[in-house]
Amino acid sequence: MATVTSRDGTRIGFEQVGAGPSLVLVDAAGGFRGFGPMSSLAGRLAGKFTVVTYDRRGRGESGDTPPYAVEREVEDLAAVIEAAGGTAFVHGFSSGAALALLGAAAGLPISMLSLLEPPIALDQPPQEGDLAAEIDELVAAGRRADAVEHFHTSIGVPPEITAGMRQAPFFPMLEGVAHTLAYDSRITPAVSLATLQSVIVPTLVVNSEASDDRLRGWAEDVATALPRGCHLTLKGEWHGVSNDELASALADFFGGGAV
Known part of the structure; x- marks a missing residue:
């Protein structure tokens, strides 16, 4: 693992595998290098790209400097891209896709972009309530497990998936990063139609x-x-x-050919 220092002084942990053009992977809510699909995806893409995975702030080996602001996470992504060589392809998953879009809209040196199911509802009214504030309140009260469950229920995860979540072997890792679910809850609403219209790089949007x-x-x-x-x-x-499916699609889109 290596580290890079973001603009506000926060240490961001990252690592890279493979050789070729740089490709930065941006995790979804709750994901980091020790948990989630990105490490495995990086391994599948390493034959064509220098693949960079990193821990978003507040997760894994990265620091977390208060107060939180969405702009700090954009600066974190900028620091990782700089460490990856100064320009990169970027792939984001879910709220990580929203963060990647904000980075591209802010003018980060992203040459091409791919997004897996960005949770951006352009044709719907804003969600009632303040999910980020609700997550903050639960975490502050020491109810991290409740915060995890409340987040997943609020964003529409099917009941059959959330049922038994607390008994799953990975649940303690989700509890450990429960405070960062409020960060994702702030990132996604920050993407507007105007944001999308300002992103001029070639972008692939994937869904299952x-x-x-x-x-x-x-x-x-x-x-x-x-x-x-x-x-x-x-x-x-x-x-x-x-x-496997995603790696092949990304390799084709970013010009690396089949993996």
């Missing part, structure tokens, strides 16, 4: 054929709103596709 109509529709709408967006549906499960 097994996701619900809401997620599939969001992906299609985002691809349509992007000036240079294209859309692809892959085989998969709810809110996810296999890393």
Whole structure:
């Protein structure tokens, strides 16, 4: 593992594998290098790219300097891209896709972008309540498990997936990063139609054929709103596709050929 210092002095842990053009992977809510699909995806892409995975602030080996602001996470991504050589392809998953879009809109040196099911509802009114504040309150009260469950229920994770979540072997890792779920809850609403229209790099938006109509529709709408967006549906499960399927699609899109 290596580290890079973000603009506000926060240490961000990252690592890279492979050789070729730089490709930075941006995790979804709760994900970091020790948990989630990105490390496995990086291994599948390492034959064509120098793949960089990093721990978003407050997770894994990265620091977390208060007060939180979405802009700090954009600066973290900028620091990682700089450490990766100064320019990079970027792939983001879910709220990590929203963060990648904010980075591209802010002018970060992202040459091409791919997004897996960005949870951006362009045609719907804002969600009632303040999910980020609710997560903050639960964490402050020491109810980290409740914060995790409340987040997943609030964003529409199907009950059959959340049932028994607390008994899952990975649940302690989710509890450990429960405070960062408030960060993701602030990032996604920060992406507007104007944000999308300002992203001028070629962008691939992917969804799983097994996701619900809401997620599939969001992906299609985002691809349509992007000036240079294209859309692809892959085989998969709810809110996810296999890393083999995704790696092949990303390699084709970013110009590396089949992996």
